[in-house]
Amino acid sequence: MQRKLRLRNREDFSRIYRAGKSFANSQFVVYWSKQPVAEPFRLGVSASKKIGNAVVRNRMRRMVKEIVRAHSDRIVPNTDFILIVRKPATAMKMKDMEKSVLHVLKKAGLLKNFSPKPVKQPD
Numbered sequence: 001m002q003r004k005l006r007l008r009n010r011e012d013f014s015r016i017y018r019a020g021k022s023f024a025n026s027q028f029v030v031y032w033s034k035q036p037v038a039e040p041f042r043l044g045v046s047a048s049k050k051i052g053n054a055v056v057r058n059r060m061r062r063m064v065k066e067i068v069r070a071h072s073d074r075i076v077p078n079t080d081f082i083l084i085v086r087k088p089a090t091a092m093k094m095k096d097m098e099k100s101v102l103h104v105l106k107k108a109g110l111l112k113n114f115s116p117k118p119v120k121q122p123d
Helices: 010-019 054-070 087-091 094-108
Strands: 021-024 028-034 041-046 079-085
Touching: 010 028, 010 041, 010 079, 021 094, 028 094, 041 054, 054 079, 054 087, 054 094, 079 094
Parallel strands: 041 079
Antiparallel strands: 021 028, 028 079
């Protein structure tokens, strides 16, 4: 994920937690707010010590960033959002985690109506 698409400042996190909206499923929580500054969007990932040691937390952050990067064309523009990783997500495979992240983003209304092009099967 590109550096300019990341939320890093404590003030940004605090602003989104205070004034933003939130939605959750059992693996992830998303807090979000509209921002004209956020060119396409900006993402922050939070993984507390409750979910595991530094190796587990960093692995979860990398996986979530990769999922968002892969689906960046589907995310509503001018949005700042924070994805909080919950403990059950640590036991998930990448594909299941992707479904869960997309589910919580869709629930929050952060995904555009997008129909992927069908993959052409070889003859």
